Amino acid sequence: xxxxxxxxxxxxxxxxxxxxxxxxxxxxxxxxxxxxxxxxxxxxxxxxxxxxxxxxxxxxxxxxxxxxxxxxxxxxxxxxxxxxxxxxxxxxxxxxxxxxxxxxxxxxxxxxxxxxxxxxxxxxxxxxxxxxxxxxxxxxxxxxxxxxxxxxxxxxxxxxxxxxxxxxxxxxxxxxxxxxxxxxxxxxxxxxxxxxxxxxxxxxxxxxxxxxxxxxxxxxxxxxxxxxxxxxxxxxxxxxxxxxxxxxxxxxxxxxxxxxxxxxxxxxxxxxxxxxxxxxxxxxxxxxxxxxxxxxxxxxxxxxxxxxxxxxxxxxxxxxxxxxxxxxxxxxxxxxxxxxxxxxxxxxxxxxxxxxxxxxxxxxxxxxxxxxxxxxxxxxxxxxxxxxxxxxxxxxxxxxxxxxxxxxxxxxxxxxxxxxxxxxxxxxxxxxxxxxxxxxxxxxxxxxxxxxxxxxxxxxxxxxxxxxxxxxxxxxxxxxxxxxxxxxxxxxxxxxxxxxxxxxxxxxxxxxxxxxxxxxxxxxxxxxxxxxxxxxxxxxxxxxxxxxxxxxxxxxxxxxxxxxxxxxxxxxxxxxxxxxxxxxxxxxxxxxxxxxxxxxxxxxxxxxxxxxxxxxxxxxxxxxxxxxxxxxxxxxxxxxxxxxxxxxxxxxxxxxxxxxxxxxxxxxxxxxxxxxxxxxxxxxxxxxxxxxxxxxxxxxxxxxxxxxxxxxxxxxxxxxxxxxxxxxxxxxx
Amino acid sequence: xxxxxxxxxxxxxxxxxxxxxxxxxxxxxxxxxxxxxxxxxxxxxxxxxxxxxxxxxxxxxxxxxxxxxxxxxxxxxxxxxxxxxxxxxxxxxxxxxxxxxxxxxxxxxxxxxxxxxxxxxxxxxxxxxxxxxxxxxxxxxxxxxxxxxxxxxxxxxxxxxxxxxxxxxxxxxxxxxxxxxxxxxxxxxxxxxxxxxxxxxxxxxxxxxxxxxxxxxxxxxxxxxxxxxxxxxxxxxxxxxxxxxxxxxxxxxxxxxxxxx
Numbered sequence: 001x002x003x004x005x006x007x008x009x010x011x012x013x014x015x016x017x018x019x020x021x022x023x024x025x026x027x028x029x030x031x032x033x034x035x036x037x038x039x040x041x042x043x044x045x046x047x048x049x050x051x052x053x054x055x056x057x058x059x060x061x062x063x064x065x066x067x068x069x070x071x072x073x074x075x076x077x078x079x080x081x082x083x084x085x086x087x088x089x090x091x092x093x094x095x096x097x098x099x100x101x102x103x104x105x106x107x108x109x110x111x112x113x114x115x116x117x118x119x120x121x122x123x124x125x126x127x128x129x130x131x132x133x134x135x136x137x138x139x140x141x142x143x144x145x146x147x148x149x150x151x152x153x154x155x156x157x158x159x160x161x162x163x164x165x166x167x168x169x170x171x172x173x174x175x176x177x178x179x180x181x182x183x184x185x186x187x188x189x190x191x192x193x194x195x196x197x198x199x200x201x202x203x204x205x206x207x208x209x210x211x212x213x214x215x216x217x218x219x220x221x222x223x224x225x226x227x228x229x230x231x232x233x234x235x236x237x238x239x240x241x242x243x244x245x246x247x248x249x250x251x252x253x254x255x256x257x258x259x260x261x262x263x264x265x266x267x268x269x270x271x272x273x274x275x276x277x278x279x280x281x282x283x284x285x286x287x288x289x290x291x292x293x294x295x296x297x298x299x300x301x302x303x304x305x306x307x308x309x310x311x312x313x314x315x316x317x318x319x320x321x322x323x324x325x326x327x328x329x330x331x332x333x334x335x336x337x338x339x340x341x342x343x344x345x346x347x348x349x350x351x352x353x354x355x356x357x358x359x360x361x362x363x364x365x366x367x368x369x370x371x372x373x374x375x376x377x378x379x380x381x382x383x384x385x386x387x388x389x390x391x392x393x394x395x396x397x398x399x400x401x402x403x404x405x406x407x408x409x410x411x412x413x414x415x416x417x418x419x420x421x422x423x424x425x426x427x428x429x430x431x432x433x434x435x436x437x438x439x440x441x442x443x444x445x446x447x448x449x450x451x452x453x454x455x456x457x458x459x460x461x462x463x464x465x466x467x468x469x470x471x472x473x474x475x476x477x478x479x480x481x482x483x484x485x486x487x488x489x490x491x492x493x494x495x496x497x498x499x500x501x502x503x504x505x506x507x508x509x510x511x512x513x514x515x516x517x518x519x520x521x522x523x524x525x526x527x528x529x530x531x532x533x534x535x536x537x538x539x540x541x542x543x544x545x546x547x548x549x550x551x552x553x554x555x556x557x558x559x560x561x562x563x564x565x566x567x568x569x570x571x572x573x574x575x576x577x578x579x580x581x582x583x584x585x586x587x588x589x590x591x592x593x594x595x596x597x598x599x600x601x602x603x604x605x606x607x608x609x610x611x612x613x614x615x616x617x618x619x620x621x622x623x624x625x626x627x628x629x630x631x632x633x634x635x636x637x638x639x640x641x642x643x644x645x646x647x648x649x650x651x652x653x654x655x656x657x658x659x660x661x662x663x664x665x666x667x668x669x670x671x672x673x674x675x676x677x678x679x680x681x682x683x684x685x686x687x688x689x690x691x692x693x694x695x696x697x698x699x700x701x702x703x704x705x706x707x708x709x710x711x712x713x714x715x716x717x718x719x720x721x722x723x724x725x726x727x728x729x730x731x732x733x
Numbered sequence: 734x735x736x737x738x739x740x741x742x743x744x745x746x747x748x749x750x751x752x753x754x755x756x757x758x759x760x761x762x763x764x765x766x767x768x769x770x771x772x773x774x775x776x777x778x779x780x781x782x783x784x785x786x787x788x789x790x791x792x793x794x795x796x797x798x799x800x801x802x803x804x805x806x807x808x809x810x811x812x813x814x815x816x817x818x819x820x821x822x823x824x825x826x827x828x829x830x831x832x833x834x835x836x837x838x839x840x841x842x843x844x845x846x847x848x849x850x851x852x853x854x855x856x857x858x859x860x861x862x863x864x865x866x867x868x869x870x871x872x873x874x875x876x877x878x879x880x881x882x883x884x885x886x887x888x889x890x891x892x893x894x895x896x897x898x899x900x901x902x903x904x905x906x907x908x909x910x911x912x913x914x915x916x917x918x919x920x921x922x923x924x925x926x927x928x929x930x931x932x933x934x935x936x937x938x939x940x941x942x943x944x945x946x947x948x949x950x951x952x953x954x955x956x957x958x959x960x961x962x963x964x965x966x967x968x969x970x971x972x973x974x975x976x977x978x979x980x981x982x983x984x985x986x987x988x989x990x991x992x993x994x
Contacts, residue, residue: 277847278854279851279854282844283848642820645823645824645825645853648816
């Protein structure tokens with residue numbers, strides 16, 4: 001009997017329940033699909049173990065976050081439905097049904113809706129996850145070798161558990177609502193002339209102003225201080241605290257803005273008498289004010305969520321873009337091998353922490369070594385076990401090659417670099433680039449490299465050599481962006497450099513950043529190098545820092561085969577007079593960098609898009625529910641308006657205006673926050689090159705806005721329908 | 734003086750029928766109803782619940798459509814009007830007072846009263862003077878800046894009356910205006926309506942099942958089972974006497990003593 005009643009209720013209150021059902025279904029779909037990502041990665045043919053691990057741990061954390069967002073959404077939708085059903089539950093009690101049975105009916109209703117939503121959500125989720133596999137494959141630039149239908153039990157269980165928790169949660173909330181509420185309140189839930197939460201408009205304006213000031217100051221602080229990431233360890237705690245204050249300010253400020261919004265709107269429009277007392281403007285503003293007061297908190301939450309979504313998507317994708325764009329420049333040769341020398345600053349560290357057992361064999365490096373001759377070793381392990389232990393020599397694969405030696409700008413045994421970016425800035429009266437400012441990246445100073453090696457690399461890359469005289473220098477840097485600009489400006493300004501007592505003049509006014517790499521890398525290998533004439537360098541007796549061997553494979557050699565044949569090689573110790581002047585550094589093939597970058601790019605884009613999309617959809621759904629419930633609450637008002645002679649068009653415009661404010665205001669605030677945050681992020685990242693926000697980012701944002709706008713449109717159309725229905729109802733039956 | 738106005742009909746209802754439901758299950762809410770209201774008249778329509786009086790008012794006020802027959806207000810047949818024209822017509826010719834005052838919760842009294850004027854795009858200076866005028870006439874000047882929930886039921890109902898009057902409508906439609914009021918507030922409202930009718934020549938059509946309320950009118954139409962049963966003119970009798978005559982008719986209509994008072 002109770003089941004029948006509950007089922008009937010769900011069917012009858014279909015429209016109200018539809019919103020709840022859709023929200024739940026959406027939640028389940030997204031949640032399930034999200035948790036199948038690791039399976040999608042499998043099927044998409046991405047078999048990198050590292051990547052799977054990174055993804056796994058990131059997804060774990062994000063699942064909690066997602067569950068939180070979903071829980072908020074569902075509790076919200078549930079409150080919406082409870083508000084609508086109060087009167088009916090009151091009626092049952094008036095008719096003599098005990099509270100226990102009323103509660104049972106309600107629980108049954110929740111069960112029915114939840115089960116339907118769960119089943120529909122899982123079905124849609126399974127469908128969505130198959131589709132997403134293709135999306136995943138395209139983001140990670142792989143081909144799907146054998147696509148097959150898949151169902152993730154893991155994701156299913158997780159979703160089920162999550163739903164159960166939320167179900168119990170909403171049920172408890174509802175039961176409490178029924179138990180706590182007095183019968184008279186249940187019955188009068190729709191009563192006329194309900195009291196409106198009004199706020200003293202002057203206080204509201206003051207709060208709005210405080211909010212605006214807080215947000216403004218927070219913007220200023222962020223633009224001035226940047227993110228705490230750039231701080232050195234000693235200043236990190238301090239920077240983190242400051243950043244915390246800024247974050248708190250912008251959060252409090254945002255909520256204050258929304259709290260004061262209604263009072264602000266009213267006073268502003270009332271001061272424009274001609275506008276306020278015209279058409280339905282007054283009604284629109286008052287309606288808005290009344291509603292904004294009750295939902296200002298959720299509007300604040302939405303603004304912050306939109307801010308997160310926009311920032312994470314734009315930022316993630318832009319960084320991925322920058323990395324991809326510069327990949328060619330960062331990886332000039334097929335393979336590179338670095339050797340790092342022991343310097344006065346690092347030797348003790350190596351002896352004590354890195355390799356204490358060999359401490360007595362380590363010595364300070366006083367000269368560079370020939371890496372081409374030293375690059376040989378034993379094959380450690382490979383897919384083909386037969387080859388383990390096989391002797392490998394770089395000469396087997398190397399075609400053209402060059403060694404680039406990097407020295408520090410002080411003499412052997414010294415410690416203070418004579419050429420630093422900081423000094424250059426001082427000489428030019430410029431500010432140090434943001435990313436260098438608070439970090440210790442500049443302590444080491446610039447590297448010094450002989451011109452012959454630099455020119456040989458240029459030749460290998462098909463470029464003309466640059467002639468550098470004995471009293472000349474050239475600054476190179478492959479990172480582009482702000483650092484590159486700094487060096488170019490220094491040379492163009494004709495500034496001299498002092499190195500070991502020699503005053504050097506710029507050989508030319510700019511250098512080619514495409515030939516500036518000193519090894520293959522993911523994000524640039526040369527933060528700044530002074531190229532000087534060989535004979536000058538040999539006189540200076542500088543401290544060696546590192547050497548890199550840059551190798552192109554022999555003509556006609558297959559890159560993949562060549563890569564395979566020298567990968568996994570355990571290099572023999574490089575000994576000079578029985579001692580080690582340094583240790584082998586990174587071995588990087590170009591193809592490996594390209595694969596990694598594609599995967600990294602995919603990963604970042606994927607997560608950014610996914611998180612962004614979930615947040616945007618969640619926000620839009622909340623707004624949509626709010627607006628529909630507003631319209632349902634206000635249906636009597638619309639009927640009155642129609643009766644006193646207001647035509648439908650005017651009423652629809654009013655509805656449109658109200659909803660536009662609700663949808664656009666949080667978006668505007670979120671965009672403003674993002675704009676400032678992105679400005680700082682771009683400055684930070686610009687050390688790696690110019691971050692451009694366009695292309696894919698633009699497209700993604702356009703998709704998001706379309707989703708958001710779509711929700712807005714659907715909400716408006718549904719509202720217009722509800723208003724039309726309300727008007728058409730005869731007022732006294 | 735009254736006689737000159739009596740000559741101009743404001744509302745002419747002829748052979749009005751309203752049928753609800755479909756084949757086999759038809760309710761005839763109004764059955765061949767005809768009557769005329771002249772300018773400056775205060776007409777009451779009385780009847781028990783379900784007699785069709787509210788349907789009649791809904792049809793006349795263009796909120797509901799008639800099945801057949803004609804309704805002419807100021808010479809215009811409202812049964813043939815298009816939807817858009819109807820809004821304009823309601824705005825310009827009619828004023829409404831409902832049983833529950835139907836004020837908008839989010840607006841102050843002043844804004845509620847001004848609403849019909851702003852919808853008609855009257856300029857703001859004129860809105861302000863007209864609102865103050867009508868508020869003074871209904872003695873609600875002191876509540877103009879309050880919200881509906883801050884006012885008493887009587888005040889709300891008078892604000893609603895002010896909203897109906899502010900546009901100087903051809904006819905005021907009142908649907909059980911005292912239905913939700915205590916007796917003192919009801920009397921105050923009825924006296925206001927009577928005064929409006931006497932002093933400003935406002936034409937009022939009031940639906941009620943309360944004989945006391947009906948006794949304030951100048952003429953009462955009794956309606957039963959969708960038909961006009963009889964009509965009663967006040968003439969020169971005083972209100973007490975008119976009330977007694979109304980009670981007699983109510984008693985004669987039978988079985989409704991409890992319902993009609």
